[in-house]
Amino acid sequence: MSQIEIKLERPRVEELFSRYKHLIGDDYLGYRNHVYRTITYAMHFLGNDPELEQIVETAFVYHDIGLWTDHELAYLEPSEAVALKDNEEFGWGLDPDELQGAIHWHHKITPYKGAHQKVIEACRKADWIDASMGMVRKGLSKETIKQVEDAFPNNGFHDTLMRLAKDLGGSTLVGGIKVTKGIVKW
Numbered sequence: 001m002s003q004i005e006i007k008l009e010r011p012r013v014e015e016l017f018s019r020y021k022h023l024i025g026d027d028y029l030g031y032r033n034h035v036y037r038t039i040t041y042a043m044h045f046l047g048n049d050p051e052l053e054q055i056v057e058t059a060f061v062y063h064d065i066g067l068w069t070d071h072e073l074a075y076l077e078p079s080e081a082v083a084l085k086d087n088e089e090f091g092w093g094l095d096p097d098e099l100q101g102a103i104h105w106h107h108k109i110t111p112y113k114g115a116h117q118k119v120i121e122a123c124r125k126a127d128w129i130d131a132s133m134g135m136v137r138k139g140l141s142k143e144t145i146k147q148v149e150d151a152f153p154n155n156g157f158h159d160t161l162m163r164l165a166k167d168l169g170g171s172t173l174v175g176g177i178k179v180t181k182g183i184v185k186w
Contacts, residue, residue, distance in 0.1 A: 004044045004144050006151045010036065012054065016061040019086075023068045030157035034130055035060045037152045041126035041140070042119075052119055055094055058083065059102035059123055073168050073175055074182025079103050107131075108185040133158065 013035060021028050042056045043049075066078030080100045087094050098116040105112045105120050106127045112120045125138040133154075134145040161179075162172060169175020 004040060004140075004147060005048050006040055006148060008151065010039065010057060012057050013039070013061055016058060016086075020065060020068065025068075027068070027157075027160045030155040030160050031064065033152035033155055034064075034157045037130045037148050038063075038123070038126040040148050040152075041129050041138075042122040044140075045122035045125055045138075046118065054092070055098055055102065055119055056123065058087070058092065058094060059099055059106075059119075060126075062086075062099075063103045063106050063123075063127070067164055067168075071168055072182075073165065073178040076104055076107075076183050105185060107183045110186060 013032075017024075017028075017032060017035075024031055038060050039057055042060070043053060046052050046056070062079050062083035064075060064079060065082055066072050066075030069082050070078035072078050080103045083099055083103060084096055086092075087096060087099055095116070098119055101112075101114075101116050101120045102123045106123050108124050112124055114120075128136045129138055129140065129145065134142065134149070137145060165175030165179055166172045167175075169178045
C-alpha cells in the first residue's frame, strides 16, 4: 500500500460542520479530528479517488452526529436521518442509499458485502481503526496510524464517548450496553 495522504484542510468538512458546531459544543475538536482521521483512512483504502471524496467526507461528518442532534446512544438511525435530510435540502446530489449505508454499517464487525460495498467497506474499516485507537489496524502499519493521529490529535474524543454513554445512559455500564445494542452490526 502506498504512503497515506494526509489533508490538513477539508473545506467541505468545515462547511458541513458549520451547521452543527454549536450543538457539538466542547466536544467539537475531538469529534472533528476523529472525522478527519477516519476520512484519511477511508480515502487511503479507496486509492484517494477524488470522485469518492464527497461521499466519504459527508458520511463521516454525519456518522455519529445523532449523539448531539438527538442525544441518542443508538445514534445510527438519527445520524442517517440528519444526513439524508441535509442531502435533500441542500441539493448535494449524493446517492442516498450510499450515504445511508456508509453511516448505517460503519460499526459492522464483519466485512460488508452488498450495494456500494467499496465505499461502505472503506468507511467501516476506517472507523474500526480509529474507534480502537489503532489496536485494529486493517492492514495499516502502526507508523501510518501514528502519522494520522499526530496530524489530528485525539483531543479527548474517546473520553467524550465514555462521558456520553454515562450521561445519556444513566451509567457508563448501562450506556455502554445501550450503545453496543444500538450500533454494533453483524
